[in-house]
Amino acid sequence: MSQAGSKQAAARNAPPREGRIRRERRAAILAAAEQEFAINGFKGTSTSAIARRAGLAKAQVHYYFPSKEALYRELxxxxxxxxxxxxxxxxxxxxxxxxxxxxxxxxxxxxxxxxxxxxxxxxxxxxxxxxxxxxxxxxxxxxxxxxxxxxxxxxxxxxxxxxxxxxxxxxxxxxxxxxxxxxxxxxxxxxxxxxxxxxxxxxxxxxxxxxxxxxxxxxxxxx
The missing domain is CATH 1.10.357.10 (Tetracycline Repressor, domain 2)
Known part of the structure; x- marks a missing residue:
């Protein structure tokens, strides 16, 4: 199974509380990215800035979105x-x-x-x-x-x-x-x-x- 497939399977099998936390973190990342990309554009935005705005570590952002481009595409x-x-x-x-x-x-x-x-x-x-x-x-x-x-x-x-x-x-x-x-x-x-x-x-x-x-x-x- 691919890495993406493994993550999706883990998300489906996660306990209810863990699933809620995942959804909340993902939503927080997208909300932060919405503001950062609007202000700084694609080239001027970093995943570090998105993480800071979301109140998360950069590694957590990359756990849900492997790259800035993947996050931008999702947005x-x-x-x-x-x-x-x-x-x-x-x-x-x-x-x-x-x-x-x-x-x-x-x-x-x-x-x-x-x-x-x-x-x-x-x-x-x-x-x-x-x-x-x-x-x-x-x-x-x-x-x-x-x-x-x-x-x-x-x-x-x-x-x-x-x-x-x-x-x-x-x-x-x-x-x-x-x-x-x-x-x-x-x-x-x-x-x-x-x-x-x-x-x-x-x-x-x-x-x-x-x-x-x-x-x-x-x-x-x-x-």
Whole structure:
């Protein structure tokens, strides 16, 4: 059995308390890596810095992630999973307004509460996306193809204006991630130290209304 397989088998056979500790340490490492990679980028981040932020020894970080690149890859996967899970596939029976509003709000919320995710992803793309190209872009293309089927079905049913689904998703990404990637500019232009929950509600309502009108989709009724 390979070393990775042995670790996985040991994790499955670990007592409940030990399993909980493993999950907590792994989560702490990923949370620390999220901050370090967002601040310093891939090249400027060390596993020693991640360990210090997580309150662990460097050896403990390497026990869960054999290299900085392996940890970075796992973080990129978790970012895409966090973004993608809020937009259902072609099997959904929900209406376009409900689906799109929910996705836009969820993406804005992630930008609001975890801006580091978008900064890491943008940094990877700006350096040529070497790791994304190797593995994750294939997954993202498959995800995009499935959502294109959903949007195309709505267009054929007359529930959405004829448009290019891919460009629509690009516009949603741009509008929502703006509040993470350009947070300093947003705060400066709004002359605020931080954005409040009231700001979030106002901005999310405007972004949802703007994008849905462009799609010819009625916004969902407010609860």
């Amino acid at each position: 990129l996967r978790s970012i895409m999973d966090a973004w993608n899970c809020h937009l259902p596939g072609p099997e959904t029976q929900q209406e376009p307004g409900e689906v799109l509003a929910g996705y836009i709000n969820a993406k804005l919320r992630l930008s609001w509460e975890r801006p580091a995710l978008s900064k890491i992803f943008a940094g990877e793309v700006l350096r040529g996306a070497p790791l994304l190209r190797e593995e994750l872009f294939d997954r993202q293309r498959e995800w995009l193809a499935q959502r294109t089927q959903l949007f195309q079905r709505w267009i054929e049913q007359g529930k959405m204006a004829p448009l290019d689904p891919t460009q629509l998703i690009f516009m949603i990404w741009a509008a929502t991630q703006h509040y993470a990637d350009y947070r300093a500019q947003v705060l400066a232009m709004m002359e605020q130290e931080e954005l409040t929950e009231t700001d979030f509600v106002t901005i999310s309502e405007q972004v949802v209304a703007f994008l849905l009108r462009g799609c010819g989709v009625a916004p969902p009724a407010k609860s």
